[in-house]
Amino acid sequence: MAVTFSDLHTEAGLKSLESFLSGKTYISGDKITKDDVKVYAAVLNKPSADLYPTASKWYDSVASKLASSFPGKAAGVSVSAQPSPTEVAPAEAAAADEDDDLDLFGDETEEEKKAAEERDQAKASTKKKESGKSSVLMDVKPWDDETDMKKLEEAVRSVELPGLLWGASKLVPVGYGIKKMTIMLTIVDDLVSVDDLIEERLTVEPINEYVQSCDIVAFNKI
Structure with a gap:
């Protein structure tokens, strides 16, 4: 899913975030990744629990982890256009040791992997082999x-x-x-x-x- 920081300032961006997070089990875990922090910083306000229940739950999970790691800092991780280094640096430090965690926007689901494999197979079958x-x-x-x-x-x-x-x-x-x-x-x-x-x-x-x-x-x- 291609979601930019600016997208997350809009309803369309929040809908995309909600769709992406839907069904993910790690959002309630006690670990966060660098990508969690970056996306969290790009969301201006907590998503509505009524409109975006999964995103709202994810937001609380990240905020709770940041608050426990850096008391008083989590509330400062927000942006109006771009997050400032002083705001994001403490939050990113919380995720520095979590490189092995699931990448929020990097890892593919089994369905996405299967779809990608099918596309590759289709391309291979239609591509003509160049004669020697x-x-x-x-x-x-x-x-x-x-x-x-x-x-x-x-x-x-x-x-x-x-x-x-x-x-x-x-x-x-x-x-x-x-x-x-x-x-x-x-x-x-x-x-x-x-x-x-x-x-x-x-x-x-x-x-x-x-x-x-x-x-x-x-x-x-x-």
């Missing part, structure tokens, strides 16, 4: 030394598929005046099969006019 990517190094070989390697590269790069991105390329001599083209490509694994790319696109018409074969040199997951 791979980096591929491929050798593209021409038919002979008379193959126009510039047109070969243009033909290879003309293949466009969702999840396929062509990268840098270079020509590498293989002997007898013949050069092969080594080219990098990045693929989305769920969208592109390198084997299908070679068999169904790069080594069939019209690209096979320039490309004799393709070999995968390196295949790495990104």
Whole structure:
């Protein structure tokens, strides 16, 4: 519950405080927390027992504890806009040793925890898992030394598929005046099969006019 100090000066704020405290068993205990003190200091006057019975009971419980720990100080823990350091400091000291107590606005109820878990599960089920990517190094070989390697590269790069991105390329001599083209490509694994790319696109018409074969040199997951 998001309740600010200014909210607690209004009926709406007191209603929120009453709703939050409703059903809480610790309000009648003999221990208070720092958050109890802070909220107590932000409530200008004791909540009406008729309108806000739980908040009124909580207010009396905190006031009683403060009065027993620091006689005469509890009545001074009040604010008009913001609590002054001299007013709140003694009250906060009463709760300094209670760090292990239930946090008034910090701890969640079992119902709130369950609701939060259900929301997280719903988000996880609707969130699409991002597909992995791979980096591929491929050798593209021409038919002979008379193959126009510039047109070969243009033909290879003309293949466009969702999840396929062509990268840098270079020509590498293989002997007898013949050069092969080594080219990098990045693929989305769920969208592109390198084997299908070679068999169904790069080594069939019209690209096979320039490309004799393709070999995968390196295949790495990104």
